[in-house]
Each structure stands twice: as C-alpha cells, then as structure tokens.
Amino acid sequence: MEKETARIEAFSDGVFAIAITLLILEIKVPTADNDLAGQLLRQWPSYVAFVISFAFIGIMWINHHRLFTHIRRSNNTLMILNLALLLGVTAVPYPAAVLAKHLGRGGQRTAAILYNGTYFVIAVIFNALWRYCASRNGHLLGQDVDLATTRRITFQYAFGPVFYLLCIALAWVSVPASLLLNLALAIFFALPPSTTERFIGKRGPASV
Amino acid sequence: MEKETARIEAFSDGVFAIAITLLILEIKVPTADNDLAGQLLRQWPSYVAFVISFAFIGIMWINHHRLFTHIRRSNNTLMILNLALLLGVTAVPYPAAVLAKHLGRGGQRTAAILYNGTYFVIAVIFNALWRYCASRNGHLLGQDVDLATTRRITFQYAFGPVFYLLCIALAWVSVPASLLLNLALAIFFALPPSTTERFIGKRGPASV
Amino acid sequence: MEKETARIEAFSDGVFAIAITLLILEIKVPTADNDLAGQLLRQWPSYVAFVISFAFIGIMWINHHRLFTHIRRSNNTLMILNLALLLGVTAVPYPAAVLAKHLGRGGQRTAAILYNGTYFVIAVIFNALWRYCASRNGHLLGQDVDLATTRRITFQYAFGPVFYLLCIALAWVSVPASLLLNLALAIFFALPPSTTERFIGKRGPASV
Amino acid sequence: MEKETARIEAFSDGVFAIAITLLILEIKVPTADNDLAGQLLRQWPSYVAFVISFAFIGIMWINHHRLFTHIRRSNNTLMILNLALLLGVTAVPYPAAVLAKHLGRGGQRTAAILYNGTYFVIAVIFNALWRYCASRNGHLLGQDVDLATTRRITFQYAFGPVFYLLCIALAWVSVPASLLLNLALAIFFALPPSTTERFIGKRGPASV
Numbered sequence: 001m002e003k004e005t006a007r008i009e010a011f012s013d014g015v016f017a018i019a020i021t022l023l024i025l026e027i028k029v030p031t032a033d034n035d036l037a038g039q040l041l042r043q044w045p046s047y048v049a050f051v052i053s054f055a056f057i058g059i060m061w062i063n064h065h066r067l068f069t070h071i072r073r074s075n076n077t078l079m080i081l082n083l084a085l086l087l088g089v090t091a092v093p094y095p096a097a098v099l100a101k102h103l104g105r106g107g108q109r110t111a112a113i114l115y116n117g118t119y120f121v122i123a124v125i126f127n128a129l130w131r132y133c134a135s136r137n138g139h140l141l142g143q144d145v146d147l148a149t150t151r152r153i154t155f156q157y158a159f160g161p162v163f164y165l166l167c168i169a170l171a172w173v174s175v176p177a178s179l180l181l182n183l184a185l186a187i188f189f190a191l192p193p194s195t196t197e198r199f200i201g202k203r204g205p206a207s208v
Numbered sequence: 209m210e211k212e213t214a215r216i217e218a219f220s221d222g223v224f225a226i227a228i229t230l231l232i233l234e235i236k237v238p239t240a241d242n243d244l245a246g247q248l249l250r251q252w253p254s255y256v257a258f259v260i261s262f263a264f265i266g267i268m269w270i271n272h273h274r275l276f277t278h279i280r281r282s283n284n285t286l287m288i289l290n291l292a293l294l295l296g297v298t299a300v301p302y303p304a305a306v307l308a309k310h311l312g313r314g315g316q317r318t319a320a321i322l323y324n325g326t327y328f329v330i331a332v333i334f335n336a337l338w339r340y341c342a343s344r345n346g347h348l349l350g351q352d353v354d355l356a357t358t359r360r361i362t363f364q365y366a367f368g369p370v371f372y373l374l375c376i377a378l379a380w381v382s383v384p385a386s387l388l389l390n391l392a393l394a395i396f397f398a399l400p401p402s403t404t405e406r407f408i409g410k411r412g413p414a415s416v
Numbered sequence: 417m418e419k420e421t422a423r424i425e426a427f428s429d430g431v432f433a434i435a436i437t438l439l440i441l442e443i444k445v446p447t448a449d450n451d452l453a454g455q456l457l458r459q460w461p462s463y464v465a466f467v468i469s470f471a472f473i474g475i476m477w478i479n480h481h482r483l484f485t486h487i488r489r490s491n492n493t494l495m496i497l498n499l500a501l502l503l504g505v506t507a508v509p510y511p512a513a514v515l516a517k518h519l520g521r522g523g524q525r526t527a528a529i530l531y532n533g534t535y536f537v538i539a540v541i542f543n544a545l546w547r548y549c550a551s552r553n554g555h556l557l558g559q560d561v562d563l564a565t566t567r568r569i570t571f572q573y574a575f576g577p578v579f580y581l582l583c584i585a586l587a588w589v590s591v592p593a594s595l596l597l598n599l600a601l602a603i604f605f606a607l608p609p610s611t612t613e614r615f616i617g618k619r620g621p622a623s624v
Numbered sequence: 625m626e627k628e629t630a631r632i633e634a635f636s637d638g639v640f641a642i643a644i645t646l647l648i649l650e651i652k653v654p655t656a657d658n659d660l661a662g663q664l665l666r667q668w669p670s671y672v673a674f675v676i677s678f679a680f681i682g683i684m685w686i687n688h689h690r691l692f693t694h695i696r697r698s699n700n701t702l703m704i705l706n707l708a709l710l711l712g713v714t715a716v717p718y719p720a721a722v723l724a725k726h727l728g729r730g731g732q733r734t735a736a737i738l739y740n741g742t743y744f745v746i747a748v749i750f751n752a753l754w755r756y757c758a759s760r761n762g763h764l765l766g767q768d769v770d771l772a773t774t775r776r777i778t779f780q781y782a783f784g785p786v787f788y789l790l791c792i793a794l795a796w797v798s799v800p801a802s803l804l805l806n807l808a809l810a811i812f813f814a815l816p817p818s819t820t821e822r823f824i825g826k827r828g829p830a831s832v
Contacts, residue, residue, distance in 0.1 A: 007217070007221065010218070010634070011221050011224065011273075013631065013634055013638060014222055014224075014225030014226070015228065016638075017638030017639045017642060018230075018434075019232075020710070021642040021643050021714045022229065022230075022233065022642075022646075024643075024646075024714050024715055024716075025646065025717070027718050029650075029718070029721045030722070033726075033730040033731060034731070035731075036722075036730070036731030040722070040734070051711070054714070058710070059707075062703055062707070065631055065635075076398070076400050083266040083270070086228070087266070090231065090262070091232055093232050094232050094235050094237070101237050102241075102244060105241055106242055106244070107241060107243075107245075110248070114248065190704055191700070215425070218426070219433055219477065222429060222430055222433030223436065223437055226434055226437040226438075227437050227440075234445075284606070284607070288606055291478070294474070295470050298437045298439065298470070299466075301441070302443050302445070305445045306445050306452075306456070309446075309447060310449075314450055315449060315452030318452040318453045319452060427637050427685065430638055430641030430642070431641045434641060434642055434645040435645050435648075438645065438648075438649065442653075492814070495686055495814075499682040499683075503675070503678050506647065506678070508648075509648050510653070513653045514653050514654070514660075517654075517655060518657075522660070523658070523659075523661075
C-alpha cells in the first residue's frame, strides 16, 4: 500500500516539474534588431506572470509533498482526486500566458479573473483531496498523524479558496493589487503550518 | 528482475507525465485586444479536447500502474510492447490538437475519427501487453496473482477496443455523441476492476 | 557508489522520456477547413520522421538501461560522457523536424544526411561511454560481469557507428533506402545481445 | 528526514531534465526549399547557444547532485532556496533563445549580458543554498562531512558569481570572448572539487 502512494507521488512530481518548466516557453523572444534592451523591458508582463506562476506551482508542490508525508494509504478516489488536482496544475501555463499577453492592456481584468479563477479551482480540489484523506478518522493517513495535526492542516488550507476568491474580487478594482495578493498567498503557503498558525492565532475550527 | 520493472515503470511514468502536461501547449492564447472574454469562450473546442485527452492519459496511467502491480518480471518483448504503448500515448497531443482546431467546423468528423482511432490503437496495444504478460500461466506476473484476478482484468480491458470502435462509428452519426462516449469510457476505466465487474455482471470469458 | 549510478539513471530516464515525448510537437496541425483527410495524409513525412525518431530514442533508452545493469560505479568521466550522450539525444527533435519538413522535397538529401549524421555521433558517444566503463578490466562494471559478456556487448554496439555511416552514404543514392536502413538498425538494437550474436555469428573481436 | 531530501532531489532532477531538453525547441526549422545546407549553417548562433546552455544546465545538475550527497536534512528554508535555484534553471531557455536570435546581429551585446546575467543570478543562489546548509556547523549536512570538505566546496563555488560577473563585463568588450569564458567555466565546474583545488592552489579561505 505504501508503494501505491510512492508511485502517485512520483507521477505527481513529474507533472509538477514539467508544468513549472513549461512556463518559460510562453515568453516570446523579441525579434526586431534594434533596441533589444527596450524590447526586453517592455515584456515585463511576461516576467510577472512567469514569477507568480512559478511561485504558485512550486509552493503547491511543497504542499502536495507535505500532505503526502501524512498520506500513507491509497485508493481509487484518492487517485481520481489527485488527477483532478494535476489537471488544474497542468492548465496553469495557459491562464499564465493569457495574463502575460493582456496585462497592461485592454483585457487585463478578464485575464486576471481567469488567472485567479484557475487558482481558486485548484485550491478547492486541494482542500477536497486533503479532507477526503482526513475523513473517517484519517482513513488514508499514517497512524502517527494525530487529530491536532490534522485539524491544523485542514485549518490552514481552508484559507486558500477564500483568499483566491478575494483575488478575483480584487481584480475588478485593481489588477495589480489582485496579483500582489496572489503572490502574498504563495508566500503564506510556503510557511510551515505551525508558523502560519502562530501568525493567525492558535485556534482552528474544532471539527475536521 | 524486480528492478527491471521498476525502471520501465519510472520511464513510463515520465512519458505519461510529460504527454499529459504538453496537452495545454495546444491551446493558443487569444491575441486581439478587445472582447477577451468572448475570445476565450469561443475556444471551447480546445477545452473539450484538453479535458477528454487529460482524462484519457490520466486514466491510462492509472491502469498502467494497476497492471504493473501484477507484472513482476520483464523481458525484451515486454519492453517493446510497452514502448509501442508509449508511442501511442505520446502521439495523443497531435490528434487532440487536430480535434481542437476542427471541432464545430467542417473537418470535425475526420478529426473525431482520427482522435478515437488513436485511442482504439492504444487500447489494442494495451490489451496485447497485458495478454502477453498473462500468457503461459502468467509467466511475467507475480506468484500471488491468481487465475481469477487475471481473467477479471483480461475481461475488463477487452471492452476498450470494442468501445473505441463504437466511438469511431458514432462519429459518422454525431461527433458530440462520440466524444461523450469517449469520456464515459475514461470514467469506466477509472473504476477498479471489481466495481466494473459488479456493474457488467459477474461472468467474464472462461479462457484467458 | 551504487546510489551515484541510480541518480544518473534517473536523470537520463527523465531526459529520454522528455525527448521522446517532445517529438510530437513537431507535427503541425493542418488549419485549412476543407479536405482535412487529404491534408492529414499529405503530412506523411512528419509521421515517418516521428516513428523512426521514436524508435531510435526508445531503443537507445532500452540499451542505455541494459548497459547500466552492468555499470555499477560512477565517476566524473562517466558523468561527462553520459551528459554528452544526452546532448545528442535531446538534439534529435531538431533533425527530425528538419527531415519532416523537407522529406519528399528539394532539401531531402541534406535533411537525411543531417538526420543520420546525428545518429552517427550519438552511436559513437554511446560506444565511447561503454568502452570507457569496460576499460581497465571493467573498472566501472559490476563484479558479476564476465569478460565474455563485456566482449559481446562491445561487439554488438560497434555495429552502430558503421551502419549509421552507411545510412549517410545511402542518402546520396536514395533517401527512402537510408531511412529504411535506419529503422532496421533500431529493430536490430532492440534485440538482446545474445540474439544478435546468433544472427551475426558467434565470434566477436578478441580484444575489448 | 533522509526521505525528505530524496523527494527534493527527484523533483529537482525532473526540472533539470526538462529544462535541458526544452533547449532544442528554440532552434527553428528552416522552411525555404532551396539551399537547405546553407540555411542550416547560417543557424550557427542557435547551435552555439544550445551547446553552451546544455553544458551549463548539465554541469549545474552534476553540482546539485554533488551537493546533495552531503545534504541529508531538509527544512522549509532549504526548499525555498532550492525552488529559487530551479526558478533560475527553468528560465535558461529564454535568455538562450534571445542569444540565439541576436548573436552576430545588432543586439548581441545586450543578449550576452542578459545571458551571463542569468547565470550570475543562478550562481549566487547556488552559493546561498550551499552556505545555508553548511552554516551552524553544517546543520543540514551529513555527520560524515568534515569541515575541510565543507570549506573546499565553499571555496570552489565562490568562483562562480565572480567569473560570471567577469563574463558580463567581457560582453562589453567582446561577445565571443564572454561566451568562451562562459563555456570554460562550465568545464571548470565539471571537474571534481579536489582537482580544481589542485589547479588553483591548496588554500581556500579559513572561514566557512
């Protein structure tokens, strides 16, 4: 059974690694001969989209990794949920490219909504995956994972969908603000659960 | 010998992971400045092709994974059959892109036939691979795999080529219907063999 | 030290898996609305280049794999030689695309020479890598690898560069013939060393 | 804890393998029918950028590998530093493509500065990662790593940022010279630390 999880992790690692590396292909090379420096600078929207997307996928990988140190058993539902999560992750280069193309131009609000909306969906699936594993007394978790740890993790990840909704809403007011919040969220999820708990306050919800 | 299979699995996992992640590259980014939302919506054929193809490769991976929990020994023929299977899997982004480009337009029937035809060929190779391993009293399977399990698996996978042929035939009548059946097949193969058996009826063919 | 080889193999597997999966990206999707079937058929040069290149990389992977069941120790020179081999393998999608673009047109001879030339260089590096490991009484090989096995492998792989040179020469006379020989070579190298030896005759050269 | 590092290594290996394999996609296939040989030769800047970038990523991988034979423990900071390193590595295909496009033309100085600048940033992060692991008596290193080894490694890698700065400066005087130094650096870092120490002189700085 342990081995089962090992191959899910290996496959997921592969998908994360490829999705994060494909992001660079969306930055187009300037072709005009004169003023290359100026052309490179005018591509700032591509760099912004690249860095935020890289941070998101990279830190999503760290968190996927973190969850699977607790998940020990596997079943069909977990595989499907994990596949749904990977569907979201592999899709990221597309909204990232749409954002890069339209940032600072007419369609930037639509692009930012699509971009943050993708992350919202991924965050929802991520929560569903964890909650499924943690349900029925943590039926897919290791024996050493106590209830307090489970609750702490459930509590931290619950912030994801809420805040990405906020990013979507913010995009109506200010696209740069919504992207800044998006980046701040990546940094938030890069912190280990214990740190974020101290930051937010000790009490999570009582029920898993 | 066990190790032999390990490296085949690792290589196959890599190919599956890359093929599934490359699918997104086929969705082109809209470039016109105005009405981005409308442009994004008009790209629905790309999204349909992306989701069905992702489901197919993802669930093909789950099934590959499932087979290799039973396959313990390796030889040259298995490696060649596995390579033929991977040839089919890596090819998927191409018919998927053809489908995305022509769905809802003149060439959609041809595109759907090419698309389902690719899956038919992959399903045939998948069956050949399994039947080869299971032949001669399961000469490449683990000792713990009993005849009943072998038959059950042989029985379930035999549906693949038959139903993908049906998808091809359906494409002559209705392209959307053939794609819906295609997606339904992916869901069918996502279920564990025991469930599908209960669904279809307990008796598979008597011979492996 | 064993572990050292493990990570080289994992990295190489990754590169092989990616290079083989990228080949499909070089087949361009026909965009004109009418006569899709005709357009697809006219892309036969792309399919030919795809299948031959897939066979080459796939079977090169099998052989890489086969060598590393014998190679147990690692050092800096091996890593550099392996990196040189991977440089060749990652380059394959480019000559394959050049061939696909020009097959059946004016530049096909040049394209076929470039294509076979790439394989010639890869085959030379492959031989160098093996001979280095096998040199000084097999200083990087496992203790269980006897001299007879070493010689047999050395003997089989020595055919590679010679025959790819022949492919290059054949391209001057007939491009299809050179590609057929290329494909035949892939099949030849897919056979295990013992079979090919029986095929060619029992005696390899006496010295490693 | 050991396992923790294993998955970081596997993920990093994946990213390195993909980034190094994507480089070939930046070489565009000549499409004109006549004088294919001439067209291929005129693409020399693409080949130069491909080979130097391949050497850089490949040898960066060898060194990453070398470091992680010493790094045994993992924590959040290491994961973030490693992610920052991978951000740099995945970015390489972009400056490589910019260089390939502009080498021998008007923007080549700017392109060479961007190219070497990317490597400078990667080298700085690489040093930061190692120094972090080695700090506080090597708190993330294995028990068997003695102070002398640590210092030797710290000493060798400190050359990286300095020499890539020199490459940037050289690009103002001569672009070919800066690329040659860049390639020479890759070769320098391909040597094991003991060799380079002998080459440079036995004494590194006394403090880690």
